[in-house]
Amino acid sequence: MSRKETRGYQLELRLEVGELREHPAVVDVLTAARGEVNVEVTGRISALGTQQNPYQCRHRPLQVGHSVGHGLVGAGTLGCFVRFPGQPGTVGVLSNNHVLAATNRGAIGDPVFQPGRLDSGGRPRDRIGALSHFVPLEEGKENQLDVAAATLDPEIKTIGNRLPEGDLEKVLDPSFDDDLLAKVGRSTGHTKGRLSVTELDLMQVEYRIGNAEFRYFNFSNVIEIAGTNGFSFSAPGDSGSMVYSPRTRVGYAMIFAGNDMANRSYAMPLPAALHAVKAEPLNGTEDR
DSSP states (O other), X not given: XXXXXXXXXXXXXXXXXXXXXXXXXXXXXXXXXXXXXXXXXXXXXXXXXXXXXXXGSOOSSXXXXXEEEEXXXXXXXXXXXEEOTTSTTOEEEEEOHHHHSTTTTOOTTOEEESSOXXXXXXXXXXEEEEEEEEXXXXXXXXXXXXXXXXXXXXXXXXXXXXXXXXXXXXXXXXXXXXXXXXXXETTTEEEEEEEEEEEEOSEEEEEEETTTEEEEEXXXXXXXXXXXXXXXXXXXXXXXXEEEOTTTXXXXXXXXXXXXXXXXXXXXXXXXXXXXXXXXXXXXXXXX
């Protein structure tokens, strides 16, 4: 049981997998207490200890939110699965330029790995595909996007754009009408936050290149998300995470930066990112 945001209390129901929503016992509870039950899919619950973060492990078939990266970077996050209308039958993954293209240092055709090198990946057996598209980051100019895509090798399977709450429904620009947001990321897993700003301009972002070099890029049309209840929405390694509504399962944005001190995460509009790499999201129920 939990307290409602308005008044009174509601039942809390936790399911290991989304498919249990159709179980007769669950249906009976939802029917009897219609509108008074909050359902969340938790996945497997394990005792806390030295177990490795599951989002940093090697996963086949591929899943949204897990570690991925170019061989020159540590690790970022696999944001979502896409198709390329100009390449029938080809499936790809979407993330940031600084994750899949190593902040402009990568070249089209470079291998992409899951998990990323920081998570004991980056070996030949961890290859999932090749860098196919990226929008270059430019110093001294207003950047709109930090985005790249990779095409998957034919033998690599995915479970599609399946989220903890269910399948991705569609992609839209963010709106305060649907401001409760969620993401699944390599470092912090499944978190929730609130849309705080829909457009920030003239924002300078620091990028670490290798171990010692730093470069600075200016961005406009940036979305800001605030963590809730004192928790961070994202952390280093979550770059590339798709930001979506846990209520409507609409994809809105993609994380590319953060600020630990202010507990803020920064993202770009997902529709613009997809358009820039000539891609569209894989249907939520579509796998390969």
